[in-house]
Amino acid sequence: MKGISLLGATGSIGTQTLDVIRSNPERFKLQAIAVGKNLDLTRKIIREFQPAIVSVQNKEDKERLKAEFPKNIKFTYGEEGLIEVATCEDTEVLVNAILGSVGLLPTLQAIEAGKTIAIANKETLVTAGHIVMTKAKEHNVTILPVDSEHSAIFQCLNGENEKEIERLIITASGGSFRDKSRDELVNVTVEDALNHPNWSMGAKITIDSATMMNKGLEVIEAHWLFNQPYEKIECLLHRESTIHSMVEFTDGSVIAQLGTPDMRIPIQYALTYPERLPSNSERLDLAKIGSLHFEKMDFERFRCLHFAYEAGKNGGTLPVVLNAANEVAVQAFLTGKISFLEIEDWIEKALTSHQVIANPDLQTILHVDKETRDIVSRYK
Ligand SMILES: NC(=O)C1=CN([C@@H]2O[C@H](COP(=O)(O)OP(=O)(O)OC[C@H]3O[C@@H](n4cnc5c(N)ncnc54)[C@H](OP(=O)(O)O)[C@@H]3O)[C@@H](O)[C@H]2O)C=CC1
Ligand SMILES: CC(=O)[C@@H](O)[C@H](O)COP(=O)(O)O
Numbered sequence: 001m002k003g004i005s006l007l008g009a010t011g012s013i014g015t016q017t018l019d020v021i022r023s024n025p026e027r028f029k030l031q032a033i034a035v036g037k038n039l040d041l042t043r044k045i046i047r048e049f050q051p052a053i054v055s056v057q058n059k060e061d062k063e064r065l066k067a068e069f070p071k072n073i074k075f076t077y078g079e080e081g082l083i084e085v086a087t088c089e090d091t092e093v094l095v096n097a098i099l100g101s102v103g104l105l106p107t108l109q110a111i112e113a114g115k116t117i118a119i120a121n122k123e124t125l126v127t128a129g130h131i132v133m134t135k136a137k138e139h140n141v142t143i144l145p146v147d148s149e150h151s152a153i154f155q156c157l158n159g160e161n162e163k164e165i166e167r168l169i170i171t172a173s174g175g176s177f178r179d180k181s182r183d184e185l186v187n188v189t190v191e192d193a194l195n196h197p198n199w200s201m202g203a204k205i206t207i208d209s210a211t212m213m214n215k216g217l218e219v220i221e222a223h224w225l226f227n228q229p230y231e232k233i234e235c236l237l238h239r240e241s242t243i244h245s246m247v248e249f250t251d252g253s254v255i256a257q258l259g260t261p262d263m264r265i266p267i268q269y270a271l272t273y274p275e276r277l278p279s280n281s282e283r284l285d286l287a288k289i290g291s292l293h294f295e296k297m298d299f300e301r302f303r304c305l306h307f308a309y310e311a312g313k314n315g316g317t318l319p320v321v322l323n324a325a326n327e328v329a330v331q332a333f334l335t336g337k338i339s340f341l342e343i344e345d346w347i348e349k350a351l352t353s354h355q356v357i358a359n360p361d362l363q364t365i366l367h368v369d370k371e372t373r374d375i376v377s378r379y380k
C-alpha cells in the first residue's frame with residue numbers, strides 16, 4: 001500500500017488524483033491533503049478518504065473543520081501546514097497539484113524527507129528548477145512528471161541516454177483563441193478565455209494556455225526535468241491534443257506518446273511507475289479522429305512563449321519574475337481588472353524593469369518572487 005500526500009486536493013488535478021486513488025483502493029492510501037478555501041469539497045474528501053492530516057489555507061477554516069471532525073485527524077494551516085502534509089511520515093509519494101510557486105517550499109522539504117515527487121505544479125520548477133533538481137539528486141529522490149507533455153516525453157525516453165536526444169517536441173493545442181488574430185484579442189472576455197478546446201482544467205492554467213504562457217512554462221519545466229538546452233526544446237501547434245509530445249533522437253527516429261485528453265492517465269502513471277495499471281479512461285480511436293494537424297509556432301502572435309524562451313535562456317532570476325508576474329497578471333484578468341492583452345504587457349514590463357541576479361539561491365528566489373508580486377500588483 002502506497003501512502004500518498006496530495007497538495008491541491010480540491011483542484012482539477014487534485015480531484016483527478018482522488019479518482020485514481022478511488023479506483024485502486026488496494027494500492028493507494030491517501031494519508032494527507034492540503035487545500036485552499038473550498039471547505040465543502042474538503043469535508044467530502046475527509047469523509048471518504050479519512051486522511052490523517054488536513055491542511056487548509058487559513059487559520060479560521062482550520063478551527064472550523066477541527067470542531068467538526070474526530071480528534072484523530074490533525075488539522076493544520078498555511079505554509080507550515082503545506083510542509084506538514086508534504087513530509088507526512090506515512091507518505092511515500094507527494095503529488096504536488098497546488099497552484100503557483102507556493103508549492104516550492106513543501107516540495108523541497110518533501111525531497112529532504114526522501115519522498116518521491118509526482119509534480120504537476122510547473123510553477124515550482126520554473127521558479128527554482130535548478131534547486132529542486134539538485135536537491136533531488138543529492139537525496140536520491142525521483143521526480144515524476146504529471147504534466148501531460150512531460151509525462152509523454154518521460155514515456156518516450158523510457159530510460160534512453162539523454163545524450164541521444166536530438167530535440168524534445170512539445171505539442172500545444174493553441175488554447176481558446178488559437179484562430180483569432182491579435183486584433184481580435186482586444187475585447188475577448190474571461191468566459192471566452194476559459195473555454196479551452198480540448199482540456200478541462202483549472203482557471204489559471206486555462207488562461208495560460210490561451211496566452212501560450214502554459215507552453216512557455218512547460219519549455220522551462222522540460223529544461224529542468226530532462227536536462228536539455230533550450231535550443232533542443234521546440235513547440236509545435238497541434239490542435240487535436242492527441243500527441244501529447246515527442247522526442248526526436250540522434251538517429252532521426254521520433255517517438256511520440258498519444259492518448260485521449262484525460263489527465264488521469266499521466267497521474268496514474270506517475271503513481272504506479274514503473275508499472276502500468278489498467279484504467280477505464282476513454283480509448284483513442286484514431287480512425288474516428290482521421291487526421292492530425294501540425295503548424296509552426298508563431299512567436300509574434302504568442303508573445304508569452306517568446307518571453308519564456310528568453311527568460312529561460314538568460315536564466316538567473318528572470319524565470320522567477322516571469323512566473324510571479326504571470327500569476328499576478330492572470331489573477332488580475334480573471335477578476336476583471338485588466339484585459340486579456342494586458343497580461344502580456346504586465347509580464348513584459350516586469351521582465352524589462354528587473355535587474356537580473358545570476359545563480360540565485362533559495363532566499364534570493366523567495367525575495368524576488370515576493371518583490372515581483374508586490375511590484376506587479378501595483379501596476380495600473
Ligand atoms: N488542470 C490540469 O489539467 C493541469 C494542471 N497542471 C498544473 O497543476 C497545478 C494545479 O492546476 P489545477 O489543478 O488546474 O488548478 P486548480 O485551480 O483547479 O486547483 C488548485 C488547487 O490548489 C489549491 N490552492 C491554491 N492556492 C493555495 C494555497 N495558497 N494554499 C493551499 N492550497 C492552495 C486550491 O484549493 P481551493 O480550490 O480549495 O481553494 C486547489 O486545490 C498548476 O500548477 C497547473 O499548471 C499541469 C498540467 C495539467
Ligand atoms: C493537460 C495539460 O498538460 C495542459 O498543460 C494542457 O497541455 C494545456 O494545453 P495547451 O497549453 O497545449 O493548450
Ligand SMILES: [Mn+2]
Binds near residue numbers: 147149218
Ligand atoms: Mn501541460
